Amino acid sequence: MDSSHLRQLLDFVEAQTPGTLARYPRVPQTLLDDLLHACPPNVAASLPRAALEVISWLGGSDSNTISVFGATYTTSIERMLEDLEFQVLADRFFRVAVDRNPEQMTQEDLYVDLSRSDGEDAPLIVLVEEWHGEEPAARGHTILSKALESIFQHFDLNKRGFVGYLAKAYRPHKDDVRWEDYADAMAQLAERMGLAELLEIRPDLRCYSTPALGVMFDAMGVDLRTPDGYIQVWIGAENRDAFLNYAAQIRRAMPPMPILDEWRIPRDPNRPI
Incomplete structure (x- = not known):
């Protein structure tokens, strides 16, 4: 079931910091099966491989995960099973991360758009808990590109x-x-x-x-x-x-731009560039 791209990312992690993957064991297959069995059969059958792999790798307890989607998101399968009402929406959107930001008034979970999946990867979108079926805004990442960005940044x-x-x-x-x-x-x-x-x-x-x-x-x-x-x-x-x-x-x-031609370098407030 391994996504070849995700496998390369995991190999990179292990090469950079040997022993890392041993600290993040895959979740028990029975737990993943519980989540998939709770989904409509057509949804479970159409999930991109990268989504399954990320959940399998990072779907353990909140304290045992790398923040691929950001510090305020968890990929805990147990958290998803506690809130199945929002796991699949419109037979099109499958949740891969639960928003746990205590400062937000509205929960904004991360989903993959199965209608635009290529079998391995799919675009990430955000849906709020009050979502009523309107077309969601596009986000800049797919599940693999977000994993690549986060893993490269961290490791x-x-x-x-x-x-x-x-x-x-x-x-x-x-x-x-x-x-x-x-x-x-x-x-x-x-x-x-x-x-x-x-x-x-x-x-x-x-x-x-x-x-x-x-x-x-x-x-x-x-x-x-x-x-x-x-x-x-x-x-x-x-x-x-x-x-x-x-x-x-x-x-x-880099090519010049008509305006804003100077690249901005964020400054250290104590040492101006």
């Missing part, structure tokens, strides 16, 4: 000596800008720098890694509910000077 970038990012906003319908041009420029620069791509899931999320440098190019933005485009390039380097050197190389390699 590569966050282990570097210094982590920062370049950010650029643009208006795709007014600025004649295509994110594909920036993804192509990043891929060409990575090849010249000898950066190996970790895993190619989709062209708007690319992760590159060497012992000295980790880079994540993300053209999906935080959310696709707005008309604006947003590109981030995360850089993990040995120290701040190395980060600034790599950041300068990436900025020079």
